[in-house]
Amino acid sequence: SHKSSAQIRQEFLDFFKEKNHLIVPSAPVVPQNDPTLLFTNAGMNQFKPIFLDEQSGYEKEGETWQRAVDSQRCIRVSGKHNDLEEVGYDTYHHTLFEMLGNWSFGDYFKREAIRWGWELLVDEWGLDPDRLYATVFEGDEDDGLPVDQESIELWEEETSIDPDHILKFDKKDNFWEMGETGPCGPCSEVHVDIRPDEERKEIDGAELVNMDDPRVMEIWNLVFIQFNRQPDGSLEKLPAQHVDTGMGFERICAVLQGKKSNYDTDLFAPLLNKIGELADVTYGDKEEIDIAMRVIADHIRAVSFSIADGVSPGNEGRGFVVRRILRRAIRYGWDKLDLKNPFFFKLVPTLAEQFKEVFPVLINQQDYVQNVIQSEEKSFLNTLGQGIELFNEMAEGKDEISGEDAFKLHDTYGFPIDLTQLMARERGVEVDVEGFNKRMKEQKERARAAGNFNVDQSSSKDWIAVTDTDDFEFVGYDSLSAWGNIK
Numbered sequence: 001s002h003k004s005s006a007q008i009r010q011e012f013l014d015f016f017k018e019k020n021h022l023i024v025p026s027a028p029v030v031p032q033n034d035p036t037l038l039f040t041n042a043g044m045n046q047f048k049p050i051f052l053d054e055q056s057g058y059e060k061e062g063e064t065w066q067r068a069v070d071s072q073r074c075i076r077v078s079g080k081h082n083d084l085e086e087v088g089y090d091t092y093h094h095t096l097f098e099m100l101g102n103w104s105f106g107d108y109f110k111r112e113a114i115r116w117g118w119e120l121l122v123d124e125w126g127l128d129p130d131r132l133y134a135t136v137f138e139g140d141e142d143d144g145l146p147v148d149q150e151s152i153e154l155w156e157e158e159t160s161i162d163p164d165h166i167l168k169f170d171k172k173d174n175f176w177e178m179g180e181t182g183p184c185g186p187c188s189e190v191h192v193d194i195r196p197d198e199e200r201k202e203i204d205g206a207e208l209v210n211m212d213d214p215r216v217m218e219i220w221n222l223v224f225i226q227f228n229r230q231p232d233g234s235l236e237k238l239p240a241q242h243v244d245t246g247m248g249f250e251r252i253c254a255v256l257q258g259k260k261s262n263y264d265t266d267l268f269a270p271l272l273n274k275i276g277e278l279a280d281v282t283y284g285d286k287e288e289i290d291i292a293m294r295v296i297a298d299h300i301r302a303v304s305f306s307i308a309d310g311v312s313p314g315n316e317g318r319g320f321v322v323r324r325i326l327r328r329a330i331r332y333g334w335d336k337l338d339l340k341n342p343f344f345f346k347l348v349p350t351l352a353e354q355f356k357e358v359f360p361v362l363i364n365q366q367d368y369v370q371n372v373i374q375s376e377e378k379s380f381l382n383t384l385g386q387g388i389e390l391f392n393e394m395a396e397g398k399d400e401i402s403g404e405d406a407f408k409l410h411d412t413y414g415f416p417i418d419l420t421q422l423m424a425r426e427r428g429v430e431v432d433v434e435g436f437n438k439r440m441k442e443q444k445e446r447a448r449a450a451g452n453f454n455v456d457q458s459s460s461k462d463w464i465a466v467t468d469t470d471d472f473e474f475v476g477y478d479s480l481s482a483w484g485n486i487k
C-alpha cells in the first residue's frame, strides 16, 4: 500500500504550502526569454530574474511572494547538464524529469531549508535516518571560497542525522551552477542508501559508504544562491541570499514506493506496458530489451513535452535536439524490439492521460503532438534500415568508424553523430568524431560559398556541448529525405 506518485507530488506541494509557500505552475521546458539556455534544466530557471534582483519576488495578482514551491519539468540533454548517455543504462537519470522545489527569495536561508527538508523526508515520509547522507561544500581555492562550516553545524543542530553521515565534497558536486554564467552557490545534498540491509552490513560511517554506488542515490539538492557567475568566470556577490532546492521526483517516488529503479514506479509502468504490448515483449526478461524499453519510455516524455511546449523536430538548435532524441528512440525500437513501423507516436495518449492533471499542455495538443512524431518516424524509417545495414558493414572487423563513414551515415541516412556513436559503443567500436566534424565543417563552408543557406544560430555554449564537438552547426540540407521536412 505505497503512495501513488500523484499523492507524493501533492504532499510535497502541501508541505511547503503550509509553510507559507505559494504553489506556482511549472514553466515550459523551453525557456521563455532566456537565450542562454536551450532547455529548462532546473526549477530555478524561471525565477532567474528574482535571483538577479531584477524582481523582488514572485508576483501574482498584485502580490509579491518571497516563498514558492512547484514541480518543474526539466530536460537535461545539453550544456552543463547532459545526461543523455546515462538514460536507459542506469535507472535514475532521465532526459525529462520533474524537479520538485521550494524557494526562498531573499527570505529564509540555510537553517530552515535544512530543517524542513529533514522534516519532510524523515517525519512526514518516514525515511530511515540511518539511510540518509548529507553532503556539504568543502570550499574551492580558485573561487576563494572556504568550507561551508555553517551547513555542517546546521545539519547537526537542526536534524537527527548521524554526524558521520555529513560528508564534504568539492565544487563538482557541491557548488550548483545553472550554466556557464548566472546565479549559483554552495549546496548541500541529501542522498539515500537504498541497498538491501545485508549489503549495508554493520559497518557504518563516512569512509565506508561508496557515494558512487548508484544505490546511494542523490535525491535532493539544497542550493544556497549567493553569487552570480560572470562571463569572465569570477563570482559576484548577489545583494540577497536565496534558497533554491531541487528534488528528483521520479527518484523520490522510487524510494517511497520501495523500488530499486525509477522505471518500477507508477510513473513509468503505463508506458512500459504499452511498449511491451506494441513489441510483444515483457519488461524484466532480458537486459538488452529492458534498456531499449527504458530508453523509449524515457524519450517519449522528453519528445512529447518539447513538442507540446513549442519545439518541433528540425535541423537546428532546440529542434535538432528533439530530433536526435526521437531518432535515438526509433532506432532502439527498430534494432532491439523489431518495431519496423511507426510506433513511437502511439505512446502519446498513454503519457497525455497520465499527465492530464499536472501538465495538461500535452493532452490539450495530443493529436498535434502525435502527428508531428508520426511524420518524423515515417521520414526516418525511409532510411533507417539501410543505414543500419550500412553501419554494420562499416563496423565489421574494424575498431573504428571513419569520419567519412560517420558523415555518410549522417548525410545520406539521417544518423545524428550521437546515434552512430551509440551504435558503435554497443559493438565496442570507436568513431572518428574529429574526422566527422571536419567533413561537417567542409559541408558548411560549401553551403556558405554557395550562398544558399542561413547558417543557424545554434552555436551557443549549450549547443556545442550537446553535440560533444568543437564546432558543429547545421546548415540544412538541399536534397535528401533523410532529415525530413526541410524548408
Ligand code: ATP
Residues within 6 Å of the ligand: 076, 081, 083, 092, 093, 094, 095, 096, 097, 099, 218, 219, 220, 221, 246, 247, 248, 249, 250, 251
Ligand atoms: P546527479 O548527480 O544524479 O546527476 P545532479 O547533481 O546533476 O544529479 P542537481 O543539479 O543537483 O542534479 O538537480 C537536483 C536533483 O534533480 C537531483 O538531486 C536529482 O534528484 C534530480 N535529477 C538530476 N538530474 C536528473 C535526471 N537526469 N533525471 C532524474 N532526476 C534528476
Ligand code: MG
Residues within 6 Å of the ligand: 081, 083
Ligand atoms: Mg547530473
Ligand code: MG
Residues within 6 Å of the ligand: 173, 218
Ligand atoms: Mg550530483
Ligand code: MG
Residues within 6 Å of the ligand: 173, 189, 218, 221
Ligand atoms: Mg546535485
